[in-house]
Amino acid sequence: MTRAGPIPILRVADVLLTTIHVDLQDTIAAAFQEDVLLEIEATGAKGIVIDISGLEEVDTHVARILAETGSMARLTGARAVLVGMRPEVAATLVRMGYAMGAIETSLDVEEGFRLLGAWPKG
Amino acid sequence: MDQAHARVVAVLSTFVSRLNAEGALGAALRRRGLTPAEMRFEHVPQILPDLQRAVTLFGSVNASRLRDELLSLGREPVPEKPAVRRIDIRSEDDVVVARQQTRELCEALGAGSFATQRVATVVAELARNIVAYTPGGTLELESKPKDRRVVCIRARDRGRGIPNLDEIMSGRYRSATGLGLGLLGTKRLAESFSIKTGPTGTQVDVQVRT
Numbered sequence: 001m002t003r004a005g006p007i008p009i010l011r012v013a014d015v016l017l018t019t020i021h022v023d024l025q026d027t028i029a030a031a032f033q034e035d036v037l038l039e040i041e042a043t044g045a046k047g048i049v050i051d052i053s054g055l056e057e058v059d060t061h062v063a064r065i066l067a068e069t070g071s072m073a074r075l076t077g078a079r080a081v082l083v084g085m086r087p088e089v090a091a092t093l094v095r096m097g098y099a100m101g102a103i104e105t106s107l108d109v110e111e112g113f114r115l116l117g118a119w120p121k122g
Numbered sequence: 123m124d125q126a127h128a129r130v131v132a133v134l135s136t137f138v139s140r141l142n143a144e145g146a147l148g149a150a151l152r153r154r155g156l157t158p159a160e161m162r163f164e165h166v167p168q169i170l171p172d173l174q175r176a177v178t179l180f181g182s183v184n185a186s187r188l189r190d191e192l193l194s195l196g197r198e199p200v201p202e203k204p205a206v207r208r209i210d211i212r213s214e215d216d217v218v219v220a221r222q223q224t225r226e227l228c229e230a231l232g233a234g235s236f237a238t239q240r241v242a243t244v245v246a247e248l249a250r251n252i253v254a255y256t257p258g259g260t261l262e263l264e265s266k267p268k269d270r271r272v273v274c275i276r277a278r279d280r281g282r283g284i285p286n287l288d289e290i291m292s293g294r295y296r297s298a299t300g301l302g303l304g305l306l307g308t309k310r311l312a313e314s315f316s317i318k319t320g321p322t323g324t325q326v327d328v329q330v331r332t
Binding site: 023025026056057058059060061064087088089091092095096097098 | 235
């Protein structure tokens with residue numbers, strides 16, 4: 001599959017995993033959202049874990065892109081879990097009065113996989 | 123004792139004994155009718171010939187080095203007033219630059235990670251608004267002169283102004299692109315927040331405590 005954006009999306013068992021490590025500028029953000037939707041459709045994944053532990057800053061613009069991506073994924077029948085939000089980011093977003101909307105959250109990638117029932121038992 | 127007097131004695135003492143240094147300076151000042159307490163750095167050129175003459179009596183002295191060292195007193199560069207960081211904002215890449223500059227400034231101020239995050243987020247919001255809605259603008263960052271732990275951020279743009287500012291700041295407005303959230307969120311992170319907007323542009327002044 002050809003992807004438009006620079007952010008890789010991996011398939012792990014029946015869920016997808018993506019790590020955002022670049023600033024979600026407008027063009028990258030749009031391509032990322034398309035890639036997520038295309039990948040969900042192509043793989044039939046039941047969920048996607050979006051890891052943002054590499055993002056130093058999440059302003060309302062980036063937060064909105066992430067929340068939107070979650071809503072889009074949900075419309076295609078997949079659950080999106082946002083993981084790895086740094087404490088500083090969480091505190092700042094809440095102080096700004098920003099709610100992440102429909103997207104689920106979890107501490108880290110492992111917990112995100114558990115939430116989606118995709119973590120191997122024992 | 124005045125600082126100028128003490129500094130000149132200190133320089134002279136590197137050439138002759140301290141006792142002789144104080145004696146030579148005292149004599150030179152008396153001839154000008156000055157007391158040690160009245161002496162200032164600007165008197166040095168006037169008393170320099172007397173000092174050179176007196177000091178060379180007490181030992182073999184490199185007279186030109188003595189002159190250079192005495193004349194350089196009181197001319198140390200004045201500590202620079204904290205520079206304002208000014209960043210032109212036109213593209214998304216400039217937003218990244220602005221955030222990096224902000225982090226550097228916060229680090230220089232010894233701000234913690236949560237405070238740094240607040241300041242950097244405010245800068246990102248203001249810079250992104252400029253990129254998204256205007257032809258361009260500038261961001262200025264500095265620490266507040268009277269309270270270094272406060273970062274002052276001024277965003278100016280050459281856009282057409284924000285027509286529905288009141289609606290936005292009251293929280294009733296939600297734009298498709300997120301301007302309302304950004305400005306309102308910025309205000310919530312700020313210690314002080316003011317905004318002026320008109321048909322020739324918008325200026326936002328924000329202070330954030332670190």
